Amino acid sequence: MAKPLQHISHTAPGATRRRAGATRHSTLDGSNTMTSFRFGHAADPDWRQAVDRCLTQIGSVPQEATLGFLYVTDALADELDEIIRTFRGATGVDQWVGSIGLGICATGAEYYEEPAIAVMLGEFPTEDFRVFPSLVEDLDDFDLRNGEWMGANPPYLGLVHGDPSNALTEALIQQLAQRTTAGFLVGGLASARADALTIADGVTRGGLSGVLFSERVGILTRLSQGCSPIGPHHVISEGQRNILMRLDGEPALDVLKRDIGEILARDLSRLGGYIFAGLPIQGSDTGDYLVRNLVGIDPNHGLVAIGDLVEPGRELMFCRRDADTAREDLDRMLKGIKGRLPAPPRGGIYVSCLGRGVNLFGPDSAELKQIHAALGDVPIVGFYANGEISQDRLYGYTGVLTLFT
Template sequence: MRFAADLDQHPNAGLSALRVGESLRRQLQHESADLSILFVTPAHAEHFEDIVQSFRKELPTRHLLGCTAESVVGRDREVEGGPAISAWAASLPGVDVQTFHAKFEQTPDGVLSDGLPTAEDLPGQVRTVLLFGDPYTCPARFLIDRLADDLPGIPLLGGMASGASNPGEHRLVRDDEITNFGGVGAVLSGPIKVRSVVSQGCRPVGRPFVITRSEKNVMFELGGRPALERLRETFAELPDKQRAIFQRGPHIGMAMNEYQDHFDRGDFLISSVIGADEDDGAVAVGAMVRTGQTIQFHVRDAESADEDLRSMLSPLKTIPEGKGRGALLFTCNGRGTRMFEQPHHDAAVVQSMIGPIPMAGLFAQGELGPVAGRNHIHGFTASLAIFEPEFELPPVR
């Protein structure tokens, strides 16, 4: 199993695609690829078709996915402006790769979908679903629910295309098909291990509360007292530095397993606080909540995001030697230098913690990844997929 990745910033789109394709072919030792992925910045968007053709001419590949993106990731770099192509390729012996183009239509009776994979269409041992969607025409939450029914427990990883300001401007590719709507993806089955890391960039503050009265996305009471009162109570207990961060944008974490005695990173699904009502003490958040659910307030800033990403990657630092591995990084377009003082933050942290590893990625308008075994679409998150051969250690004698 071999993986390759590179990033090219030549202003000529066709030449850039040839250069990055040639680099990947050399890294794969001149083998063809079973799966390749392209991320292209808006400066090259009008040449997307030429890029696909040039890339495939230089690197024969059975299956191809990709999309346009506001910014791209290549190895340990993040390009946040100007022309750039980031590419990733894998030789996956024994792995079944099935690509799809999912299309959606809103009707009076709800959303209709076509093209999504089902268990009946696939071989056994499904390992992961990769997906890149157009944020205007790919309803992520509906798609997540459908896959939860058809492929329960299978991680969904990827992100929404970014960088366009109007419907129809994003570009997606699936094999030989280029489109501007829906979602393109691949299902990987067989002897491949896929590890997922979802760093939501927050740290919990205060103590957990149980929602004792709520409606839709509004919390009226936490632990039998007005939710706004609990929020102010948490704020008052924070150190001065964290107060300033909390005041700029408090978040809540919704516990994914309410039967735990202790909660830590990775135990919460994060959502932002979007409003409050002085009259009834209610607090509104950006997700549906329910009475009986456990929540905890969180803060998010550059320091928290850096600390969280390192913490989530730390268990993966010990890597068996000789294993071919590759990674895809889906980071929010609100991260990068919009969040961190230094450029290349997320890519550099991944490489310093678990690299060197062939890695490509995009800055997404919504990142896909599992938290506590359930798939979600996130914001301000770094979602990482790590691919490696499946193997078993010999028994101890």
């Protein structure tokens, strides 16, 4: 059994081991190092041109390339089947995972609301990963299909993509995380104007799909928050479903007004997209918390509704969406994950919230350029999600970085 992940950050067992069949090259001092994964990204109104430009950047495909990571803006959703088939034929890589998004990203670059593609070819022994199609209601069929592989190759961590319209998605995330030895998943929910399509070899929809990696794959992952607390922790004294009635024995709205300050309290219509509820994660040694939207206020009865079920006795705090704090926290996360790297990473996946990126960090790919400044020319692909996945939870306004070592 693998040692459990320290919350949000961990080096997988075997991360520094040489893996059979992996590509190596020699440095000037004669030591062997693992080569970076091949990747490409491009925007073009013609999806064929975007694919060709990605393939040009990839160049010759290593024989060891076995798993493709593919992220496509939803402007190309109708062509997703053809895009997958074209990459499969051109690279010889049969297995693919990924998602569509209103925005996608790659090393130092972000693409929004334009036809764009980001692709990376991972090099893993085929017995060390398992792609699975959408889980829509339960894991019964998943266990039947994958039980033998999981018994021989205990899965350590999963990269997953989900459909935000499926009410069971969060429960499926929790159940699938229990199938891994670390209890850990990373990924996000597809974001789209129409169907929330995901990729698991072909186009999938309606549930949770992705890939599980065995304990032999070297992986590090960490999460960065995009909101900062603005007041103390409060105890939910009384609540029903998603409605906060009393905090610390006082009407919930009175507590909210006190925490946000007099100026904001005069005009509560300004709170949307700026002030949120934060639910501290019990047992977290990093002070981690789940950010949830404020979805309603009842001034007559002092009630506050949030985008999650409330539980009397649980702690809650109010948070502010803050660009400066988000940049500082991303920098903290990058320093932390960089300090744990046993060697330069071969590639990575970055899943960020739609509320981040240009909407929080500013234009000109500022969020991805901050990552590039910290890590250098590491191949990274990913997307802007409608909810981010880390460990066994669904987050909001966060960035989840996963590196392969």
